[in-house]
Amino acid sequence: MLLKGVLFFALCALFQIGSAAIREAQSVRVQGSLTCEGRPYPGAKVKLYDHDTFTLDDKMAETETDSRGYFDISGTENELTRLNAKFNIYHRCRKTVPICYYKASFAIPYDYVTSGQQASKIFDAGTIELSILKKDRDCIN
Numbered sequence: 001m002l003l004k005g006v007l008f009f010a011l012c013a014l015f016q017i018g019s020a021a022i023r024e025a026q027s028v029r030v031q032g033s034l035t036c037e038g039r040p041y042p043g044a045k046v047k048l049y050d051h052d053t054f055t056l057d058d059k060m061a062e063t064e065t066d067s068r069g070y071f072d073i074s075g076t077e078n079e080l081t082r083l084n085a086k087f088n089i090y091h092r093c094r095k096t097v098p099i100c101y102y103k104a105s106f107a108i109p110y111d112y113v114t115s116g117q118q119a120s121k122i123f124d125a126g127t128i129e130l131s132i133l134k135k136d137r138d139c140i141n
């Protein structure tokens with residue numbers, strides 16, 4: 001039992017060393033615009049994440065929508081496997097009490113994760129109408 005534990009620990013350590021050496025820089029870039037009941041929605045927070053299965057998701061970048069409701073966000077992360085990229089939007093579209101936010105999360109297709117420090121493809125999220133999204137409340141972001 002103890003031997004198994006030691007062996008497991010040694011394997012984990014080896015994996016850590018190995019992965020640090022061959023972790024590849026990967027990048028993603030997303031553009032889109034937000035509307036609330038058809039009108040441009042400025043000031044929404046947009047965050048780009050790499051979703052990790054066993055640890056907390058890594059935040060790669062953060063931005064806000066401009067006066068036209070437009071956002072352009074990109075980030076880079078070193079990872080052994082392909083990035084599990086997603087972006088979250090935090091907004092108050094149709095929120096009567098201006099406490100906390102509504103959060104919506106969108107997966108970014110694997111095809112848009114490219115190697116290197118700069119994304120060679122742009123994922124076009126199009127125009128996202130916030131009022132029709134599922135409303136998950138979020139107070140700590």
Ligand SMILES: [Ca+2]
Pocket residue numbers: 050051052058077079
């Ligand atoms: Ca990660």
